[in-house]
Amino acid sequence: xxxxxxxxxxxxxYNCNKSLQFYPIILRLKRKGFPLRAIEQxxxxxxxKSTLYxxxxxxxxxxxxxxxxxxxxxxxxxxxxxxxxxxGSIFGDGGITNEGYVHYCNTEPFLILRFRKIIESxxxxxxxxxxxxxxxxxxxxxxRIGRALWCIFxxxxxxxxxxxxTGQIRAMPLDWRIKMVSALYDDDGSAVKLKHCGYxxxxxxxxxxxxxxxxxxxxxxxxxxLSPDGDKWHLRIYSYRDMLKFKHTINFAEGYRxxxxxxxxxxxxxxxxxxxxxxxxxxxxxxxxxYNEIAKSFSLNPKTIRGHMHGWNKDSQxxxxxxxxxxxxxxxxxxxxxxLAQ
Numbered sequence: 468x469x470x471x472x473x474x475x476x477x478x479x480x481y482n483c484n485k486s487l488q489f490y491p492i493i494l495r496l497k498r499k500g501f502p503l504r505a506i507e508q509x510x511x512x513x514x515x516k517s518t519l520y521x522x523x524x525x526x527x528x529x530x531x532x533x534x535x536x537x538x539x540x541x542x543x544x545x546x547x548x549x550x551x552x553x554x555g556s557i558f559g560d561g562g563i564t565n566e567g568y569v570h571y572c573n574t575e576p577f578l579i580l581r582f583r584k585i586i587e588s589x590x591x592x593x594x595x596x597x598x599x600x601x602x603x604x605x606x607x608x609x610x611r612i613g614r615a616l617w618c619i620f621x622x623x624x625x626x627x628x629x630x631x632x633t634g635q636i637r638a639m640p641l642d643w644r645i646k647m648v649s650a651l652y653d654d655d656g657s658a659v660k661l662k663h664c665g666y667x668x669x670x671x672x673x674x675x676x677x678x679x680x681x682x683x684x685x686x687x688x689x690x691x692x693l694s695p696d697g698d699k700w701h702l703r704i705y706s707y708r709d710m711l712k713f714k715h716t717i718n719f720a721e722g723y724r725x726x727x728x729x730x731x732x733x734x735x736x737x738x739x740x741x742x743x744x745x746x747x748x749x750x751x752x753x754x755x756x757x758y759n760e761i762a763k764s765f766s767l768n769p770k771t772i773r774g775h776m777h778g779w780n781k782d783s784q785x786x787x788x789x790x791x792x793x794x795x796x797x798x799x800x801x802x803x804x805x806x807l808a809q
Contacts, residue, residue: 776796
């Protein structure tokens, strides 16, 4: 998918007189040899004659047209692909002002560098205004970039706390949205290590963004829980299986400490639920066993094995091996023997 930026779309990013969209048409008619009087007959009902005169004689060139003349006109499919993490970063620690200035602020040098490299790759020649405050680097780019992004993706960011998931962004392919969400996790996400486990977290002030991230995560087959947390929305991924899927589909940037924390969390879980279930089923292939016998086979508490067989509570019963129809249980006195379901 490639995008051609047209002046009529570019002009819509301004709050200005709609008659400005006719400016390139007037120039085109002049190049074709139309006299001013003929153009006045065509357009004087929507454009003042004085304006037509100034436009025709190039005595007044609209600032919006000057901006468009210096803006990028075509964005290739490859460049749109490159823009995915940039859009994610803008939704995260960046933004676009009402005037179209693109800004991004972060304390991580590699994230600043990534942002700059994408801009350089797609909008060649556009240089940022740089500043630094309390260890954070702040980038500000020309409104030409912001307005070009609006033409491609809609007004997804336009001022403080005015970020929305536009229809254009929702319509992007899943692979593109995954790259966008991955960059957003780099800014607003974290991997939280607890004593015996951990989880992947994402915090965002705006609910529409948090819901969008949850939907993308869900499309990747990852379960998550979204809940209000003070003035923010908190999205958490808890289970080993889901964190593992997150690692293989979305993940944090390579070399980032958040990614390393996630690896430590996953590495600290020695017997993930679904892995344990697979081991139990393999052991039962050798014949019926009690949960004590199964527990001894890989040094787990017998109660853990019983939980996998019957469930730990009502919510987990539906995922127990017995409820799934994979294992049969036969009770003889106080002894329960388990075997593979036929």
